[in-house]
Amino acid sequence: MSARRILVVDDEPGIRQALGQLLEYEGYEVKTATGGAEGITIYDSFRPQLVFLDVKMAGLDGLEVLKRLRQADPNATVVMISGHATIQTAVEATQLGAYDILEKPLDTDRVLVLLRNAFETRLLTEENERLRETIESRYEIVGRTYGIRALLERIDKVAGTPARVLITGENGTGKELVARAIHRGSLRAKKPFVEVNCAAIPSELIESELFGHMKGSFTGAIADRAGKFEQADGGTLFLDEIGDMSLSAQAKVLRVLQDGFVTRIGGSKPIQVDVRVLAATNKLLEDEIANGRFREDLFYRLNVVPITVPPLRERREDIEQLVVYFLQQFAARDGLPARGITDEALVRLSELDWPGNVRELRNTVERLVILASAATITATDVERLVGKRSAEPAGLGNLVDCTTFEEFKVAAERAFLLAKLRAFDWNVSETARALDMPRSNLYKKIERYALTRESTPA
Incomplete structure (x- = not known):
């Protein structure tokens, strides 16, 4: 030194x-x-x-x-x-x-x-x-296609304003990255960024998580606790998967957005908060409203500026850049030189279907880093560890070839489950939760259809 x-x-x-x-x-x-x-x-x-x-x-x-x-x-x-x-x-x-x-x-x-x-x-x-x-490098938005350039331009325009933003897009597209980029470019950048995954918190606990509680207000409330709104005071609160929030919690969130006060469960004193709310969902909220599962007035409060994150299939030219970026990330994390990768391997990865979008691609690159046999990742490694998946939408090419309606239903269910499992990188618990299906049922269907990571659509 x-x-x-x-x-x-x-x-x-x-x-x-x-x-x-x-x-x-x-x-x-x-x-x-x-x-x-x-x-x-x-x-x-x-x-x-x-x-x-x-x-x-x-x-x-x-x-x-x-x-x-x-x-x-x-x-x-x-x-x-x-x-x-x-x-x-x-x-x-x-x-x-x-x-x-x-x-x-x-x-x-x-x-x-x-x-x-x-x-x-x-x-x-x-x-x-x-x-x-x-x-911050973990949350960088990588890409140079038109869709990403347009996304970054909209982020730049909205970040410096106090406007609420509703971020939509498929699972794994990077909605959280967009929320963090908006916060980083805002006047609140030095204040807290607090994230709440509404889908991961049981409905009976979501209100306590958001608004806090007083000691003894319910079984297990052993001490006073500030909720996420209070924790984000002066900063940004990111409500991820807002479409999965209960109607009761939606009503209380709406009230906070209207008057700027929260009241802890079991408390009587309103607490003033200054919070910018960003929300995200992979659901079509207009359909949720029509089916009575989402409040229309809350939708209009949240959807001041809409931002849609494009799926990876619409920006396939970014895949090679993303792969190289992830290789560098993993190397920095592990304190090792970055893995090399052949042009043929990059082309093979860019040709594959990615229903789980950037999240699935990142997990796949990490798998290649861990399991590839040599210092440089080859097309053979991709074939062996990722599989020979088609870049076409899962199973659609074969569904039209079915001769009976029953055969069609079986093929469609198999293709659907395979796509969802890939979207969650074969995490059965997460997939079952997203599908609102008992985990035991999903295991039975995986066995019935002989689904594996290397499966090809039937």
Whole structure:
């Protein structure tokens, strides 16, 4: 690891020499400047991690240099040094972004303590920045087809507004990525992003999850608990799979959207919340409204700006880019070099049917990374580990060839179940829940139709 770099800017030769010798003795790489203009020039090429900067100098004074350094590099860590520091000077330096201010003559022990604290703070800041970039990279929207460009353009237009957004699209298309991108581009970006999967929470618990509860309000409520609306105060609440929310919870969500207050279960005091609500669903809510399963007034409250995420089959040209992106992601996660992949393997993957969309593609790439026999993934690996699936809609080509209606029903059910299992990457529990079918029944049908990952539509 290279030595940490420090720049000393002071017009007194004695200060430059004494401070420089101390820092070099402690193992730092040091450069010095005799004035503000020289200090700015050296900073640009030296890129120090910390600057000691005199307040009073001929020409550009320290406060002006501090201002310019912070404008050029908002992360600059600058310690002011002064022979006659005043409260006003200290306040002004702090307002301009100085890390600290030291008085002359410099106390060696205090300098060393300050250095340790300053570099620990900088290390934490850099680590937080890397962590933020890592987290954000997980939610990047990848692609360059027209459908993705149009999607990103709409996200850019709506993100900076307070408008509610209803995101629609098939399972696995990336509706959560859209919600996170909207939050990241909004004025609420530094506030919480809170997600609720309405389909994964039992109907009897969804209201407690959203609005919170008071201790003793129901069996198992052993303490007061804030709901998701309160947790998202000042930020964004993402209601995923809103079409699966109970009518009772829908009514309460509507009330919160209307007046901005929530009341915990078992509580009597309304709590004001400032939350931007984004919602997503894979259902056609107009049909749910017609069948009495979704409130029309809530639909209009949520659907201020509609965004539809295109399925992968409508942007097949993005598949190769997505595969490479996922390979890089898995390599970064595991701390390993990225797996190679042959052009033939990429072409084969781009030709396959992906009813589970980007989620299924990501899971498939991870399977290839884990199970491929060599460092470079080949078309043979794709054939062996993914199967020879047609890029046509599952089973439709063969359904019309059925000779009897009973044969058609069997073939259609087999094709339907196969597509759904693939959509959930063969997670039987998740598939059964999505189909509103007992898991035992789904297992029986898998056995009856001899369904496997490598199955081809009948």
